[in-house]
Amino acid sequence: MSERRGCAALRFHRSSQRYRARRDGQAHLRMRICEIAAVRVRYGYPRIHVLLQREGWRVNRKRVYRLYRLEGLSLRRKRPRRHVTAARRLERDAAVRPNQHWSMDFVSDALFDGRRIRALTLVDNYTREALAIIVDGGIRGEHVVRAVEAIATQRGAPELIRVDNGPEFVSKVLDRWAYERGVTLDFSRPGKPTDNGFIESFNGRLRDECLDTHWFLSLEDARTKIEAWRRDYNASRPHSALGQLTPLEFAAQAARNGP
DSSP: OOHHHHHHHHTOOHHHHTOOOOOOTTHHHHHHHHHHHHHSTTOOHHHHHHHHHHTTOOOOHHHHHHHHHHTTOOOOOOOOOOOTTSOOOOOOOOOOSTTSEEEEEEEEEEOTTSOEEEEEEEEETTTOOEEEEEEESOOOHHHHHHHHHHHHHHHOOOSEEEEOSOTTTSSHHHHHHHHHHTOEEEEOOTTOGGGGHHHHHHHHHHHHHTGGGOOOOSHHHHHHHHHHHHHHHHHTOOBGGGTTBOHHHHHHHHHHHOO
């Protein structure tokens, strides 16, 4: 039945049938979604939904997704899907408590004038806390030892640290420090970055959300901005693997529950 005949049968005016409300009842919510996306430019709608709930918004995930798409905020992911038939490696023992296993690796970037900088990243594999990000023009084995010793002095040395086969990690100074501290250095197999998946994932977030979104005017500027991002990552960024808790919230929960 056509609209004309249907309205005539119901004695309902066609102008009322075609009326569309002009008032946008979601204006404040849309504005807040845009504000979060502007500050946290690599957050997708699931993580924005978690932040909205923490702020007290009573809104479901589907509505956030719809408004997120209407505002044109969808992220384009360039990573190819993994092949289902790819062979899985044998799993190593997972950490079952905080400060049991750490991971560390390097990330490279550049200042605005092209000068290269390196960042040593350290992560607690259980709580996903970013323990430190050391930024410098060049980092040798001695710098790595000073960094891990500073963290170990504050929270105790781990049982194991997962690293790749870079020259800074196979150095004698780090090997001696690990021996004296009773720490096992778990080296990744050559060409197998998935052996150290926690730090690879963290480095991807660091590059995506910090390094690729900032200009670094100097080494000190890079240190300040990267340290600010690290603190925000630990205290404010919901982590899907932690039940949408932040790393600090998860660490506090683990401390309350005990071993």
